Amino acid sequence: MAIEETSARTGLEPTPREKVTDPSPGSHLDEQKLKKYYIGSIDQGTTSTRFIIFDGIGQPVAQHQIEFSQKYPQPGWHEHDPREIIKSIEECIEVAVEDFVELGHEISDIRAVGITNQRETTVVWDSNTGEPLYNAIVWSDTRTSALVRTLKSKEGADELLNITGLPLSTYPSSVKLLWLLEHVDPVKKAYEEGRLTFGTIDAWILYNLNGGKEKDLVVTDATNASRTMLMNLHTVEYDAKLLDFFGLDGKKLRLPKIVPSSSAHEFGHFAYGPLEGTRIAGCLGDQSAALVGQQAFTPGSAKNTYGTGCFLLYNVGEKPVISKHGLLATVGYHFGGKREPVYALEGSIAVAGSGVKFLMDNLGFISHSNKISDLAATVEDSGGCVFVTAFSGLFAPYWIDDARGTIFGITQYTEQGHIARATLEATCFQTKAILDAMEKDSGHKLTELAVDGGMSSSDLCMQTQANIIGIPVNRPAMRETTALGAAIAAGFAVDVWKEFDELKEINQKDRVIFEPNITPEQSAKMFKRWTRAVEMCRGWVDTDEANGDF
The missing domain is CATH 3.30.420.40 (ATPase, nucleotide binding domain)
Known part of the structure; x- marks a missing residue:
């Protein structure tokens, strides 16, 4: 949602002042070296998709963005065509890479690609064919209101917040999955026959970019998994108690493997297109990606992203804080290795x-x-x-x-x-x-x-x-922080950056x-x-x- 500045004289006249952060004498940022490194970022949002190629100091070099169809079949319903989302990604990559090459670069200069995505939006597909069985149900969809009220009265409902960090609402992916199982016959049949795959948008993107059924890669990162209400926030694993509460049989339903947000191996490679063979090395839900893109790496730091919705995340460190005042607890990011997940409080x-x-x-x-x-x-x-x-x-x-x-x-x-x-x-x-x-x-x-x-x-x-x-x-002067966060996760996995101290200096100049x-x-x-x-x-x-x- 692009909204330009105004200089109109009003009672709330803007009074910005520039804050220029110059690299200190002990700077960890080798700009000359990093300008030769390039990381791609797929930013798949609620209303549009973009692909941005960043250099190693976090500046966009080439990019392309397109909007895709929004479907509102009934009041409160909001859907996307899963196939159209993949096509939008393919088109954005093709155009941005073409521009990148025209600037004199080689495709091989792109060391890895990261993905960031709209969260909670739910996709189900046939494990045998790789084809979606229904439109994606978008995170903001409210068709599950009556179902949520029923679930709130169910035994064990009062324990969910402490396990998942999420309150029962129309928001999480789990209730969207239940609605699909109850109301869409092809989905119900696939589940009964043990060929139903469930995933959030990141899992659907990774599945397709890796070649679909041929590679059959079904993974998700910890930030996205923490939004399904099927993952235990404390163990960062699916929880049998949660599956049982929602009446889901883990033997009939294929769930994505939960992996860290930054990984050189877990997310696979592009199976086709101009980036064929390029490593996918990072994946973060969009709000977590913005937290990383704003370099909010220390407990007590926070960011607010004003997009289709608005999401405020507050870094609370390596132990989750379960809110008593109406907020969500979520995985902020997990950079893998010997590092623990970093958690956040979130207001949506x-x-x-x-x-x-x-x-x-x-x-x-x-x-x-x-x-x-x-x-x-x-x-x-x-x-x-x-x-x-x-x-x-x-x-x-x-x-x-x-x-x-x-x-x-x-x-x-x-x-x-x-x-x-x-x-x-x-x-x-x-x-x-x-x-x-x-x-x-x-x-x-x-x-x-x-x-x-x-x-x-x-x-x-x-x-x-x-x-x-x-x-x-x-x-910040460069406000593509969500896409930048995904690029940082991917670049960290392939050693473009090796220390958090380096990342803290990215995109800090000319802030207002x-x-x-x-x-x-x-x-x-x-x-x-x-x-x-x-x-x-x-x-x-x-x-x-x-x-x-x-």
Whole structure:
């Protein structure tokens, strides 16, 4: 979701200042050497796919991006065509590699490729043919609402959070798999006959890029596996107790092998195309990849990615912290070898850039998403409007499944600019709620928030974010941090980088800091109004509507 900066003079005028980080005399970064190394990165997101080739200092050299089809067959349903996703990856690689060669490089200069992907999105395919048995069910899909309510009343449900780090919701992959088994006959039949393979998008991509059925590679990394609700967060292995709770027979269902996020051997090689024979050496769920791309390698560091949704991850170290305040516990990254997995607390917001897309596609407020800041800057503030963008319920830290998108405070004074500003503010308010929960869980207050993703390009949005959370917001000059994280995982596996100290210096130059420029009292007043709006949006969907009976 590309959103450009605005220089409009408003009450929340951006006040960024440059922060240039020069390599210190003892720098670990050999720039001349690293500029000769190249790592590819497949970034398979919710609405688009891109392939970026980075050099060894983390700068993009060549790239290509395309959008693919979004399918909404019923209210609350969201699907992708698994075949189209693979085709989009193939096209992006072909174009980016062609550009790379035109710049005078050799394909053999690309030492490895990493993958980062939308998480929780669920694919099932026939183990015998390699063909998908249904569309991919996207992470934001809410068709499982009634199923989740049933599961919450089941014996053992109260133990799941401590085992998986995840609350029962429509979010994890496991409940999507159960829906497929209950409602799609070819899936149910394949399961009964022992030929059903289940995977998240990363597993589907790796399976296909390695040649599909011929190589028959079915693997996933620890960050993606931790989002299925089938993996024990403490052991980083599938748990028989979890499979039993969801009624799944491990002998009938093929699950991907769980491996570290950075590995020279586990992810195989390209079986075809311009990168045929090139090693795939890294794999991270998109939000974990952004954590790595922001070099958040020390406990207490955090990042917030403003994409289709918005996801804030906070590094808690080598032992998981199970949240008591509505957050998720997840694997942040696992670089293998003798290293332990690094865990994170996570706050997930379902709607961020997709809220901007809603104003553009559904309401016609703007002709392109990058115009949202200009529209929002036509007014001094939101004019009393609060937009709770609960299109699929509210995620962390609220977890309100029966909420729906609601705009409060509309009067005859309200203009499009007020609603545009309220749309940007919605993500900022939810980020504030997540940070408050993280402070309670960790016992530490964040002193600065690193940001990336499409919406972070808006100075107005980032200044608003700094004002609402009351701490500086730190934005890198090169904001493809999710793709960079996957490239770092792959490069680390093939010794482009060997020490974390080297990685900490990547993409640190020319960052911009947004300092709060309103009083804490003003910020508290805004957040209080948001909190009241959240409470008022509860209970909008009744049981019949959640089951699809309108």
